[in-house]
Amino acid sequence: MKKIVVAGFGPAAHRLVEALQQRGFDGRVTVIGEEPRPAYDRVALTSYLSGVSAEDLAYPVPSTAVTRLNSRVTGIDREARVVTVEGGEPEPYDVLVLATGSAPFVPPVPGAEHAFVYRTIDDLDAIRMAAKEATDGVVVGGGLLGLEAADALRALGLRTHIVEMSPWLMPRQVDEGGGSVLKSHIEQLGLSVHAGAGVQEIVTDDRGRVAGLRKPDGTLIDAGVVVFSAGIRPRDELARASGLEVGERGGVVVDSGMRTSDPDIYAIGECALAGGMVYGLVGPCFTMAEVAADRIMGGDGTFGGADLSTKLKLLGVEVAQFGAMTGALDVTYMDPVAGVYKKLFISDDARTLLGGICVGDAAPYTSLRSFVGKPLPAPPSDLLFTGGGANLDLPDDAQVCSCNNVSAGTVRTAIADQGCADVPGLKACTRAGTTCGSCVPMLKQLLEKSGVEVSKNLCEHFAHSRAELFDIARVRGITTFSELIAQHGQGRGCDICKPAVASILASLHNGHVLDGERAALQDTNDAFLANIQKNGTYSVVPRIPGGEITPDKLIVIGEVARDFGLYTKITGGQRIDLFGARVEQLPEIWRRLVDAGFESGHAYGKALRTVKSCVGSTWCRYGVQDSVGLAIALELRYRGLRSPHKLKSAVSGCARECAEARSKDFGIIATEQGWNLYVGGNGGFKPRHADLLAGDLTTDELIRTIDRFLMFYIRTADRLQRTSTWLESLDGGLDYLRSVIVDDALGICADLDAHMERHVATYVDEWRATLDDPDKLSRFVSFVNAPGVPDPSIVFAAERGQIKPVVA
Template sequence: SQGSVRLEDGEPRPGDGPLPDAYPVERARWTVLTQKIQALGISVHVGVQIKEIVHTEDGKVRGIRILEKGADEPVLLECDLVVTHWPGTAAWSWELHIYAIGEVAAIGGTSAMACGVQNLVDGPGSMEYTSSDLSTKLKLLGVEVASFGRTADFWFKRQFDGKDPEVKSLECRDEVSGTYRRLCFSADGSKLMGGILIGDAKDYSKLLQLSKKADLGGNDAAGLTYGRPPPGAANQEAVDGGDGTGLADDDLICSCLALTKATVRKTIIELEAHTIPQIKKCCKAGTGCGGCVAPVGEVPKLLAHTLKKLGKAEASGICTHFVYSRRELFDIMKVKELKSFDDIMAAVGKGADGCELCKPVVASILSSLWNDRALKGGLDQIQDTSDRFLGNIQKTGTYSIIPRCAGGDMSPDTMIAFATTAKKYGLWTKITGAQRLGMYGAPLHQLPDIFKELVDAGMETGQAYGKALRTVKSCVGSSWCRYGQQDSVTMAVSLEDRYKGLRAPHKFKMGVSGCLRECAEAQGKDVGLIATQAGYNLYVCGNGGVKPVHAKLLANDCSEEECFKYIDRFLMFYISTAKHLQRTSPWLAELEGGIEYLKKVVINDGLGLGAELEAMMQRNRMNFHCEWKEVAYDDELRKKFQQFANTTETRDSEQIEYIDVRGQRHPANYSPPDILGPALYNKTEAGCTIFLS
C-alpha cells in the first residue's frame, strides 16, 4: 500500500493516506508499543516502506529491502496494477476488468474491504461500499493493542492528537506494567469520542460501546482513563442489577455475536427462551466460542435471575438429555452406583447418544466417584480431547507432556531422564508456572513411546490435561530455609501423593509455605497451608487466575492429621455440590452461609457427613492408577494413538514450520489477530462474502 508511516522528529505520522492498520501514535504510546515488541527480541524499524522481498535461489524468503525514509515510490504489482487511492465507492480497481478486494480498491481513499464478488456477478457498479467501523482490537506479536472511535473523524480528522479544541484527551501510562491508555472526550467531558489502548485491551468492548452512547453512562472521564469505578458503583448490584454478571444492560454479554445483556434478557422474556438451547436458537448467543453459555458463564446467571423475577422455575438440567443439575446427577449416580455412560442414559437420561455438554460432565462424575480407567470400557468416547489422549493439545495440534513433580522435588537423575527424552524427540522444554517440568510439541502417535520412557524412569502423569489436582507448590521450608517453621516440601509431597488423580468439577491447585513469608503463595490456591510453630493454618477457595481471589482461613494451627482430614472433607464436599467447570472460589461465593457454613460442615461436622466424605476420598486414593503407564504397556490402548487405524506406520504430515529460538525448537507461526468490533457493513447487508486483505 502507498499509505506509509514516516518518522518525523521522533514521532510516527501518516503518509499520503491514513490506513486503519497504521493509526498514528504519539511518542509516548509509540515508545510503549516499541519497547514491548523489542522485549520479544524483535528489532523495530519505523518510518520505512518495504520495497522488495528478497528470496534465496531456492525460493525461500531471506529478508526484505526497504525504501529510504521519506522516499515516495509507487508500489506496483507484477501485473502493473497501481495500488493507490480510489476516491469513489464503486468496488472496482483502476483496471475496470479487475474486481477488487481489499487495498487494491482503496474505497474512498482508505484501505477497506470491497465487495468485488457482487460486482463480478451482477456487473460493474452494482454494489457500492459505504463505510465500516474502523475500531479494532488486535494482538500484535502477542501485545494487545486497540483503537476505537465514535466516528471515522477520530482517525481521519486526527481527533486523537489533542489538537482539536472540541476534543479533550486524558492519558495513563504505566511504565511498570508497560501499558498505555489515551481516551478522548467531548469538550464538556460528557461523551467518549474514542481511544487508543496498548499493552492491555481488556476494556476495549466496554469502551467501544460507551463511545457510541450519548453520555458516559454514569462514569466520569478520569475514572475511565485511570481505571477507577464509577461514582455510586461500590457494589456490583449497582452495575448488574443483582444478577451476578457484573454487566450493565448495554454491555456485551456475547462478544462473538455482539449481543448486549438487554438483548438476551428481552429474548428470555418476550420469546420465552427459558433454556440455553432456546436462547441459542432465538438470538444466537453462545453459538460462537460458547464461553458465555458455559455453566459458570454470564448467560446462565442472567437466565436464572430473570426466571426468578418472572416467578418461573429455572430449568436446571445440564442439557436436553438430562433434566438434572450436576449436583443432582452426582447424587443419583452415587446412590444407584451407575458406572457407565450407557447405564446412566438408560436410568435417567433422554435418548442414547448424549452431547458435547453432558458427556464431559458424566465423565467427570464417574472419575470423581469411582476413579475408574478413563480410557477403557468406552469411557474414552465421553472424555474431552486432552483427557482422551492424556496430554494438553496445543495450538499446533501437538501435545504437551508434564509429569508429576510433587512439591517441586525432583532428583538429578529424574531431571536427566526427562531431558534425555525431550532431546530424543526434539521437544521444547520449560519450567512451568506450576513448579513442574514440561515438554511441548509431541505429535499424537509419539505419546505412548514418550509415556513409556518417562514411566520407566520413575515418573508418572501429572494430569496437567485434566480437571484434577494440578500440583502442590512449596518453598524449601525448614529443611534449608532459616525462616522455615515446618518441612513444607515433605508436606507438599504428602498432599500430592494423597490427592493425585482426584477428578473434580474443575482443576484445583495447592500450596504449602514454610512460614508467614508465603513464598509458595498458598493464599492464592484452592487449598493452601502456611506453617506456624504449632502446625499449619489452612486456607481454602483462593484463586490466582482470571479473577484473583484471596483464600479464606478455614482452621488455625492444624496438625498434619487434621490437615488431611479437613482437606478430605472440603474437597469431597466441593466435588459433590459444585457446578461443572466451577472453581472453588466462585463455588464458595455462591454457597449459602459462605466460609462460616463451610467451617460448620468441614470442621464441626454439622451435617454428619464427615465420615462419609472421608470414606469417599479413601476410595479414590485406593483406586489411583497412572494413566500414562496403562497406555505405555497396553497394546490395545496404544492403538487409540496410532496415526492410521490399520497400521502402526507413521507419515510426517506436520505442516508446521519451526525456528530456533534460544537454542530450542519453536513453531514459526504467530496467532492471527483477533479482530473485534461491529462492522457497520456486514456480509449479510452486502449480499456477498467479504474478504479481508
C-alpha cells in the same frame, strides 16, 4: 496533567482512587497516609485478632496512585495550592481531597492517657500486647464499635466488661426492649454489662500500670486493659487551621458534591460534615468517594445523605436496624427464651412501614429495609416472622446493597441487559454484595424473580445440573454413561455432558479413564493422556511432587526431550512441560519416563495438578515448617483425583508465602503452631485470594479438612466451576462451608472421609496402566490404516534453539 493529592489513606481514600481510575482519570494521584500500611478493611478489623493477617485485610493498592505512607499532611497553602508534608517534600495540587477520617473519642477523665482505642491495626497490636499481662478488660462504649472491641478482648482471653452511659446497649440501633434481649445474650457469653454507667477515672497501680476503671458511684472494676470505643470525632484540624468552614461540633462542611468552602478542596469520609451529619459507616463514605470522583471528572453526582440501616453480627448475636426508630404504631414480637426481639414501626394509618429493629434474628431486615417509606407489603405479623420471604416485589428504587449503593433497578438491569445470571456475575457487574455480603440473599431472590430462567441443565441431553447427576450416579450406583443417559437423559451426549459424566464416574469409581465405554467420553487430552496444542501435537508433563526432583530424574527428562526433539519449558506449577509429541510418540516417551520412576502429572485432566512449595524449614532460615514434605504428601494423596475443574495447591513454609498458596484452590501456610488452610483462591482470568478456612491445624487435622473440602466440592460444584466461584456461589459462603466440613452440620463427614480413603487406596498411575494394555496402546496412532506413519501435516521451525509449531 491534573494533579490530585489525597490527605489520608483509609477506605474512603482508597475508593476515591479506584473511582477515579474507573472513570478514566489519567493525571497524577498522590495519597498520603499516616499509617505504615495502605488502606485496609476496618469493618473486618476484629478478625485480625483471630488469625487474619494485615495483608489479608489490605485493599489492593491501586497501581495508578503514588502512595506516601508513614506520612502526614501538616498544612495547606490554599493560595499556592501546595500541602506541606511531615518529614518530606511538599506536594502541589490542582485538587486536594481531605480523607483524614476520624479519631476515637476519649473522654477527658483522669488516667485516660493509659487507655487504648480501637481503630487501627497498630491499636490492635498494642491491645494484644497489653492483654498478655492482664486477666480482665473493660470497654467504654456499648455501641456498635464498643461491642466489637469487647468481642476482641474476649477473643484475647480476657474477662470482659462493657461500660455504657445509656441505660441499654446499642442505643442508636435498638430500643430498650431490644437492648435487654441483647444484654442477656451478651451476659450468657460471660461478659459483664454495666449500663447507665459512666467513667470517673482510670486507676493505675503504684508502677503506673492500668489497674481498673472507677465508676462515678465509686465502685471499681479491676482490669489491666481499658479500651475507649465510645464514638468518633472527625479529624478536621487540618481544615480548621487552613480556614475552611467546619461544623460547630466538628467535621469539614461540604456541599452535596463533597466540595468544601474552597472549590479546589473536597472532603470525604468520616471527616466530612455532609448535610449536617458526620457518617461513621463505610457505605456512605464509599458513596462520598464516588461522588467526589465524579465531580473531579466533571460529572454532577450528588450525595444526598445515606441510609444508616445496619445489620451485623456482634458477639454471635444478630442485630439490625432500618428506617425510623419511632412511629405512631408499632408491632413487637419478643421471645426472651430464644432471645429474639423484633419490632416494626408503622404510620398512624397502619399502611406505611417506617422502620424496624431486630435482635437475635435479623431475617426480616434484608427484605424489609427496602420498603421503608412504602406501603406494607404484607401483614405486619407475617413480616416479623419471615420478612415476607421471597414473595415481596421490590420497587426499582429500593436500595439492595447499602455498602455500595446499588438499587434493585440496577440489579434488574444487570440481569436483563448485561446477562448476569448468577450471584458472582452480579457482584462483578454491580459491586452489590461485595462489601459486607448481607444482601446476597436478596440478589438471589432478584435473580429467581427476574424471569430469566437460570437453567441448571447441563446441556440438551440432561435436564440436570452436574451436582444432581453426581447424586443420581452415586445413589443409584450408575457406572456407565449409557446407563445414565438412557435412564436420566436423551440423545447420545455431546462434548459438554460426556466429559462431565466421565469426570463424575472417575470421581466415584476411580477406574482407568480409558476403560471400555469411558474412553469415548473423554476430551482429546484425557483420551491421549496428554495436552493437545495448536498444531495437533501434544505436550507431556510428568508428575514432580512438590517440585522436588533428583538430578538423575532431571537428566532423564532432558534425555527424553533431546531424543524426541521436544520443546521444553518450566511450568508455573514447578514441573517441566515437553511439547511437540505426536500421538504415536506418546507411549514411547512414557515408557522411558515410567521406567525412570515418573508418573502421570494429570496436566491433561480436570484433576489435581500440582502442590507447589517453597523450600521450607529444611533449608530456609525463615521457614517454620517442612513445606516441601507436606506438599509431596498432599500431592501423592490427591494425585489422580478427578474433579469438576482442575485443582491447584501450594504450601508455604512461613508467612512470607513464597509458594503463593493463597492463589490456589487450597493453599497451606505454615505457622509456628501448625498450618493455616486457605481455600477458594484462583489466579487466571479472575484472580481471587483464598479465604482462611481454619488456622493452626495439626497435619492430621489439615489433611482431614482438605479431604472433606475436596470431596464436598467434587460432589456439589457445577461443571468447570473452580473452587473460587463455587465458594462464592455457596449459600452461606465460608461459614456454611465450615459448618459442613468442620462441624459436620449435614452429617456427611464420615461419608466424605470414606470416599477420599477409597480414592487414595485405589489410585493407579494411568500411564503405567496404559503401557501395560495393548488394547489401549493401539489407539496411539496418527492413522488407523498406517500405524507407523507420522502425520505429515505436523511441521516445526526453529526458535531460540528449540522447535516451534508451524500451522498452515
